[in-house]
Amino acid sequence: MLHMITDVLWTLEDTIRLGGGMQMPARATIVRLSKGGQSGESKLVLHSPLAIDDETARGIARLGKVEWIVAPNCMHHLFLKGACERWPNARVLGAPGLERKLGEGVRFEALPSEGPLFDGEMAVRRIDGAPSLAEHVFFHPGSRTLVVSDLVFNVHAAPGFSLPLFLRIVSAWKKLAQSRVWRLLVKDRAAAAQSAEDVLRWDFDRLVMAHGDVVEANAREELATALTWMRHLPSPPLSARTTG
Incomplete structure (x- = not known):
């Protein structure tokens, strides 16, 4: 079932089954652009x-035409x-590295590391330094919304x-938080920190994530706190510091 957030933003929510008996709440996001087609x-x-049945597809069709799948x-x-x-006529954009999982089943264009997308109505920034995940986040200025996975x-x-x-183990239960798994995924702390700071320069007030409750206000400030580990580099060891 589609859920309307604003007149240009909808979500589709479901529960997906993962390994170990885990059932994860998940969300797909639909953004309607202001520029129509011909x-x-x-x-x-x-x-x-997510999995989309015929009834949901008809609801999406009433909103417009799916031009991009991400x-x-x-x-x-x-x-x-x-x-x-x-x-089948939509353009498919995916994170670099997905080809190793998808094989020949789905062809896609690699998402850029940063810059404008979707007729210039949104922007993307990759979280660098964690290539095994290649997380890309998206900003929609028209609704001041940040969309992450x-x-x-x-x-x-x-x-x-x-x-x-x-x-609970990864410190991400019942709060807006970054999973501690990121500490294993990030191989370049400086690159990840720069990516996070770039994202926080965007003027967003709403945060829509793939897993968990939408943050409807003060999202940039809350995200800055949630990304504390990623944003702050460790101090160099004492032996590496120079003295004046």
Whole structure:
């Protein structure tokens, strides 16, 4: 079922099953751009697609035409093939590295590391320094919304006990937080820190993530706090410091 956030922003929510009995709340995001196509039909961006049935597809069609399908990192690809089959004329953009998981099943254009996208109505920034994930985040100035996938979680409820236990272990349960798993994924702290600072320069007030509750206000300040580890580099060892 589609959920309207604003007149240009909708979400589709479901629960996906992961290993170890975990059931993760998940969200796809749909952004309607202000510039329509030649027919005047609104153009849509489908971010991180989930399983979409015929009824939901008809609801999406009432919003406009899916012009772009986005797989924003190397984990959010499970339902990409189904979305591409449903909208075969859409352009498919994916995180570099996904080709190793998708094989020949789905062809896509690699997302750029940064810059304007979707007729210039949105912008993208990759979180550098963690190539195995290749997380890309997106800014929609028209609604002052930042759209992320796994950069942060904000999960306050989940079925079963496996996911709550896991999120407690990685310090990301019942709060807006960055999973401690990032500390294993990041191989270049300086590059990751610069990416985070670049994202925080955008003027957003709403944060929509793939897993957890949407943050409707003061999102930039809350995200800055959630990204404290990523933004702050460790001090060099005492032996490496110079004295005056």
